[in-house]
Amino acid sequence: MDEFSFIDSIMQKYYRQSSIIKGIGDDAAVVRPVNGFDMITASDTMVEDIHFRLATMTPYHIGYRVLAANISDLAAMGCDPAYYMVSIVIPKDWSKQQLQEIYAGMQDHAREHQMDLIGGDTVSGHQFVVTVTVYGYVPKGYARYRSQAREGDYVFATGYLGDSAYGLHLLLERGKSTDNPFIKRHQMPQPRVPFAQALQPLKRVCLNDISDGIASEANEIAQASGIDIEINFGDLPVRPEIKDHTLKDHKKWVLSGGEDFELLGTVSEDDWPRIQAAAEQTNTKVTKIGTVKPSTENPCVILCSDGRREKLSKSGYVHLQ
Amino acid sequence: MDEFSFIDSIMQKYYRQSSIIKGIGDDAAVVRPVNGFDMITASDTMVEDIHFRLATMTPYHIGYRVLAANISDLAAMGCDPAYYMVSIVIPKDWSKQQLQEIYAGMQDHAREHQMDLIGGDTVSGHQFVVTVTVYGYVPKGYARYRSQAREGDYVFATGYLGDSAYGLHLLLERGKSTDNPFIKRHQMPQPRVPFAQALQPLKRVCLNDISDGIASEANEIAQASGIDIEINFGDLPVRPEIKDHTLKDHKKWVLSGGEDFELLGTVSEDDWPRIQAAAEQTNTKVTKIGTVKPSTENPCVILCSDGRREKLSKSGYVHLQ
Numbered sequence: 306m307d308e309f310s311f312i313d314s315i316m317q318k319y320y321r322q323s324s325i326i327k328g329i330g331d332d333a334a335v336v337r338p339v340n341g342f343d344m345i346t347a348s349d350t351m352v353e354d355i356h357f358r359l360a361t362m363t364p365y366h367i368g369y370r371v372l373a374a375n376i377s378d379l380a381a382m383g384c385d386p387a388y389y390m391v392s393i394v395i396p397k398d399w400s401k402q403q404l405q406e407i408y409a410g411m412q413d414h415a416r417e418h419q420m421d422l423i424g425g426d427t428v429s430g431h432q433f434v435v436t437v438t439v440y441g442y443v444p445k446g447y448a449r450y451r452s453q454a455r456e457g458d459y460v461f462a463t464g465y466l467g468d469s470a471y472g473l474h475l476l477l478e479r480g481k482s483t484d485n486p487f488i489k490r491h492q493m494p495q496p497r498v499p500f501a502q503a504l505q506p507l508k509r510v511c512l513n514d515i516s517d518g519i520a521s522e523a524n525e526i527a528q529a530s531g532i533d534i535e536i537n538f539g540d541l542p543v544r545p546e547i548k549d550h551t552l553k554d555h556k557k558w559v560l561s562g563g564e565d566f567e568l569l570g571t572v573s574e575d576d577w578p579r580i581q582a583a584a585e586q587t588n589t590k591v592t593k594i595g596t597v598k599p600s601t602e603n604p605c606v607i608l609c610s611d612g613r614r615e616k617l618s619k620s621g622y623v624h625l626q
Numbered sequence: 627m628d629e630f631s632f633i634d635s636i637m638q639k640y641y642r643q644s645s646i647i648k649g650i651g652d653d654a655a656v657v658r659p660v661n662g663f664d665m666i667t668a669s670d671t672m673v674e675d676i677h678f679r680l681a682t683m684t685p686y687h688i689g690y691r692v693l694a695a696n697i698s699d700l701a702a703m704g705c706d707p708a709y710y711m712v713s714i715v716i717p718k719d720w721s722k723q724q725l726q727e728i729y730a731g732m733q734d735h736a737r738e739h740q741m742d743l744i745g746g747d748t749v750s751g752h753q754f755v756v757t758v759t760v761y762g763y764v765p766k767g768y769a770r771y772r773s774q775a776r777e778g779d780y781v782f783a784t785g786y787l788g789d790s791a792y793g794l795h796l797l798l799e800r801g802k803s804t805d806n807p808f809i810k811r812h813q814m815p816q817p818r819v820p821f822a823q824a825l826q827p828l829k830r831v832c833l834n835d836i837s838d839g840i841a842s843e844a845n846e847i848a849q850a851s852g853i854d855i856e857i858n859f860g861d862l863p864v865r866p867e868i869k870d871h872t873l874k875d876h877k878k879w880v881l882s883g884g885e886d887f888e889l890l891g892t893v894s895e896d897d898w899p900r901i902q903a904a905a906e907q908t909n910t911k912v913t914k915i916g917t918v919k920p921s922t923e924n925p926c927v928i929l930c931s932d933g934r935r936e937k938l939s940k941s942g943y944v945h946l947q
Contacts, residue, residue: 326664327769330850332702332835333668333760335769338659343647346744347654348759350713352751381653392671392713392757423667426757430673436713436747436757438669439654448648448656514653529651 311427315408320421322387334423336388342442347378353433361476364403366492367435368410370564374516375439376418377496377566381514383504384443386418391437394430407435418498444505449570453511454530458571458597461580463497464590465542466519467555470562474554487546494566500591501568503583510580511571518561520606520621522569527604534571536595536617538610560608561621571597632748636729641742643708655744657709663763668699674754682797685724687813688756689731691885695837696760697739698817698887702835704825705764707739712758715751728756739819765826770891774832775851779892779918782901784818784910786863787840788876791883795875808867815887821912822889824904831901832892839882841927841942843890848925855892857916857938859931881929882942892918 316329327335338344351357351371362370372389379386391411395404404427415422420439443449454460472491475483481492496514504510511530513522519541523534543559550558572580577593584591598607606617615623637650648656659665672678672692683691693710700707712732716725725748736743741760764770793812796804802813817835825831832851834843840862848855864880871879893901898914905912919928927938936944 327771331771331773332699332833333666333705333762335703335764336665336667337766338665340661344657344659344665345654346657346711346759346761348711348713348746348757350715350747350749350757352715352749355749355751378653382656384654390667390669390759392669394671394673394753394755425669426671428671428673428676430676430753430755432715432752434715434751434755436669436671438667438711438759440667443656445658448652450648450652452652512653 314405315422317422321419322421324387325421325423328421328423339442341445343445343448345379345382345384345441345443345448346438347375348436348438349374349378350434350436361473361481362492363481364406365410368407369414369493371435371437372411372414373494373496373566375437376498377514377516379439379441380496380498380501381449381512381568382443383447383449383501383512384441385502386420386439386441386498388421388423388440389415389437390423391425391435393427394432394434395427396431396433397429399433447505449510449512451511451513451526451529453509454526454532454571454597455573456532456597456599458573459577459593460534460536460571460595460597461591461593462519462542462567462569463500464565464567465544466515466565466567467543467547467558467562469494469564470558471547491564494564496566497568497589499587500583500589503587504580507572507576507579509573510576513569515565515567515569517563518621519569520560520617521619523606523617524619526569526571527606531600531604533598533600533605533607534595535598535607535609538608540592540594542590542592557621560617635726636743638743642740643742645708646742646744649742649744660763662766664766664769666700666703666705666762666764666769667759668696669757669759670695670699671755671757682794682802683813684802685727686731689728690735690814692756692758693732693735694815694817694887696758697819698835698837700760700762701817701819701822702770702833702889703764704768704770704822704833705762706823707741707760707762707819709742709744709761710736710758711744712746712756714748715753715755716748717752717754718750720754768826770831770833772832772834772847772850774830775847775853775892775918776894777853777918777920779832779894780898780914781855781857781892781916781918782912782914783840783863783888783890784821784912785886785888786865787836787886787888788864788868788879788883790815790885791879792868812885815885817887818889818910820908821904821910824908825901828893828897828900830894831897834890836886836888836890838884839942840890841881841938842940844927844938845940847890847892848927852921852925854919854921854926854928855916856919856928856930859929861913861915863911863913878942881938
């Protein structure tokens with residue numbers, strides 16, 4: 306298959322987004338941003354043997370998940386996904402079918418969020434690499450930053466934490482053909498787009514997506530906002546299957562297990578009912594897991610557990626205050 | 627150097643583009659598109675040992691050139707460059723200094739076009755890969771497409787053709803430390819941004835950038851516009867140093883030598899003086915090299931040389947009509 310018939314095979318027959326003036330087929334794509342909206346854009350790269358192995362992910366899952374990681378960044382900004390661009394470096398020993406399956410995984414996930422493929426590049430190389438750039442829109446001035454947490458805010462998380470890391474653990478133990486909800490969470494994560502969209506009317510909400518574990522993301526919010534975040538370990542939303550394991554594994558998966566692609570957020574006590582309403586409206590589990598405190602010295606994250614207060618580092622390491 | 631101090635080292639102290647609301651530092655970048663403009667975006671990937679070798683390019687040149695390839699796509703759409711995003715896969719044996727030199731090459735080139743770095747990703751891998759995504763703006767409805775060539779148009783090219791391919795030939799012969807204008811053209815190509823910008827008031831002009839050789843780009847225009855393009859081989863702008871070589875080498879470099887990043891365009895006879903005025907205003911060499919003809923059967927490119935009319939294929943291969 307030459308370059309041109311390949312491009313033909315991945316080109317959409319029509320575009321869902323009416324703001325696309327020209328998608329694939331020229332030197333660049335052309336879009337007409339809607340007045341009154343800011344544009345959000347992010348880029349994420351996945352490399353074989355670094356971010357995934359073919360032993361645990363099919364090409365379809367790779368495509369599905371690399372788009373998930375990008376869409377999750379858009380959700381964390383509170384925005385509506387719109388387009389994506391894909392650059393792939395493909396090793397010579399990959400088949401045409403494997404390459405097409407990656408695109409199928411991306412296209413299926415894109416369809417769920419009304420996104421369109423507007424361009425990219427496919428080149429050969431020694432190691433598989435995929436870079437996706439995504440684009441979305443948010444009402445002017447309503448992008449959600451990590452710096453927007455304020456003293457007194459409630460801290461909340463969507464869904465369950467640690468599922469993806471536990472799924473990977475099961476995958477390595479049992480192999481990728483296993484039908485299991487944790488494995489599915491790992492291979493086909495669902496970014497929290499509808500929930501983030503339902504929050505758009507709120508004047509202020511701080512959001513960060515959980516791609517590197519809640520320990521890392523909570524620290525990012527604390528540092529960007531100049532506040533302390535207090536998390537009650539017992540309040541973290543964790544499934545019983547994970548709690549059945551040793552506390553060490555449980556903590557590892559929940560605090561620093563990456564790629565849950567849930568949202569971590571903070572909001573004023575007054576607006577907390579609106580978070581709950583958005584959660585109900587979009588069928589999203591949301592749990593209050595802590596509060597925002599004024600920062601004493603350096604902004605940090607405190608994990609409260611069994612009456613102990615420990616400092617939670619970015620990497621998930623805890624030490625007594 | 628950890629991820630965070632690295633990000634710190636590449637973060638700009640200020641942004642030149644006032645439309646940037648949030649650059650590097652959150653889950654995604656936020657920009658506020660100016661009303662009355664369309665946004666242009668493109669992505670281009672370069673892989674070590676496929677697109678370049680460290681034997682012929684320094685890390686600085688790699689950075690400079692990957693941005694050039696992307697900016698050239700923006701120029702071919704007639705637009706003003708604005709931002710860029712960089713994803714790099716870096717092998718473990720590359721030094722911190724080499725990585726920083728790549729960014730220095732990009733930053734120096736970005737400064738020439740008032741562009742800002744707004745995000746990206748840096749991950750490790752076995753083979754060096756860099757993907758750049760660029761963003762720019764063009765007055766609403768004024769993007770320049772390959773499909774805009776019309777019967778009777780003049781066909782023109784900027785600068786000189788074949789310089790970059792000849793530069794690579796010299797590099798392979800002499801090594802990368804040689805001080806030579808052709809080698810410089812290969813390592814630090816200059817996309818035709820000012821000229822493309824000066825054409826913005828024109829109602830219609832067809833543009834394509836010469837990244838894969840004029841044979842390929844002219845065929846793209848012919849196919850997209852449904853017309854034939856007639857090129858006079860003797861009119862092609864070629865430097866005497868190239869003409870001194872065998873006709874076979876000369877043709878190879880000029881017709882299918884890639885990465886000159888000049889512009890190939892077509893415009894009505896009436897507007898040709900305005901092309902010449904834009905060229906003069908921006909100190910750009912522009913040469914009329916042919917005309918657009920109605921298509922007989924399948925749109926194609928005809929090369930006229932010494933009274934012969936030959937069909938010029940995408941790859942630069944010619945055969946008698």
